[in-house]
Amino acid sequence: MVATTAQLIFGAYLVGVLLIGVYASRFTEHTPTDFYVANRSVGTVVLALTLAATVLSAFTVFGIGADTSGSGLGTFSFLAIAAVFYTLFFSTVGVALVEIGRERDIVTPSEYIRERYDSPLVGVVYLGVTGVFMIALIAGQLIGGGVALDVLLDIPFRPAVLLMAGFMLVYIHIAGYRGVIWSDAVQSTVLFAVLAAVVGYVVFSLDSADIAQDAVTETEGLFDLAGPADVWSPLFVITIAIAFAFGVPGYPHNIQRYFSASDPDVMRKSGFLFAVVAIPIYLFGALLGVWSVGIIPEPENVDYVIPLVVQELLNPVVFGVVMAGAIAAIMSTADSVALTMSSMLSRDVYREFLNPEATERQQVRVTQLLLIGLVGLAVGLALLQPAGIFNLVAFAVVGFATTSAPVFLGVYWERGTAAGATASLLLGPGVTILLFLDIIPGSLTGGAHYGFVGVVIAYGVFVAVSLATDTPAEDAVGEHSRRFWNRAD
């Protein structure tokens, strides 16, 4: 009976999301500009909420709690610091990309890179490298979805992952970008509300002070600044925060969102509003994680910490809503990533190299077919479970940071070249992957986060190689770059 109530709530929520998609599809025109960026008509509130829903994911709902339950609250600290710096990227790089996208009719980040560097090859390299991290990011979401369905519906993990992937595919096929962002707006609101409600319930109804005291008894040093294992040194926190600060605004699916903003001011305001929404959500996830230590015994798989603690504490209705919120966060990230990746493949590989005469409808159809292949790859990785949600998604985020130099510097530094972009896209992510896999020993980073090392290499290589090579055609640079200080000279 308990499970039935929670399942009903959960099922009703998914049906509601699907209805939003069906409703949005009535407004979706089958043209690339509409299917990918909703005709560049997105306003401040929707853009902020879709940014939030896209960034807040299985990592936020399950991953942060899983990590803080073992390593303490430093996870929140670095995420909050990074979120402050996101606003600066959104308001500078994001604003420039809004303008350039509108002027040049650009809808994907790889399209921007191809035109900015006057090189189809650089666009393909960008697509290939970011594809690795996109698949990792989707896989992290599918693992989270599998965990949620396992706990809530008692569906074994593997079928649960397949179920999540199937639902996501159906949804994107129906809805396109407009459906994705509309449901994002609803889902980030739901996520914020349910996490705030759970934290409020623990603080005011269950005596969080006692729970925290029990947690300290269980794990000494859990509430210390450096955490129980002294992980959170100043150097580690700042370097991971910087890596995330480059990574999140550098998500290809976030860059695609820049192109959908209705004007630059919308971009600036929604970027700030995003941080205002995201920081409390990071806090809620982190607090539930550390408090879980005083509530439930540590599960065999730490990714199950948050669903189990919510199930332990709350009545079935609230449990169903929380799990629906979790699935909301997971879905909204995975569908955005999958849509962006497939649209880049469709426009920048299929149309550019395979069928230059492709009609707009053909491009959309190819996008939908590619989605199936991409999600299939992510399902394979999710079933392998190479890492927990936190580590897998963190790897994807810092990976995206190492791919951001050709976009961020390309927008404001006219001297950037195709050779610099290619070298940056190969070396920065390459070193990051080798560090993540421990093929390069982590001890060589000197206490810094491995993602930061990748970012330094990516940006350093981009600048050095660009200075040593010829600039691309003046037209390409002039039309795809801006001066950082336009009138301040």
Added chain:
Amino acid sequence: MNLGDIVAADTTNAPVARYVFGAIVALLLVVAAGQWYVLGGLTELYLGVPVWLWLQLAIVVAMLVLAWVAMGVWTAANNRDSTDTDGDTEW
């Protein structure tokens, strides 16, 4: 008029905007790293949350305000037009 606009008003069309923007970004980095050396010992719990985290929340809010000011300075100095809407806006 908000704080960002007030600061921005004095920095529009002036090279000083660069210094103001750069100084704020540098200050943000200093605060981000510096808080670690100040908050360390404050591990007592209030409502199940360590005191250092309550203080960090206040610091993060201050950092957000600074970031908003920096954004205002940059936008004003570059005279970014906020009325460049092309077509309908959804929300």
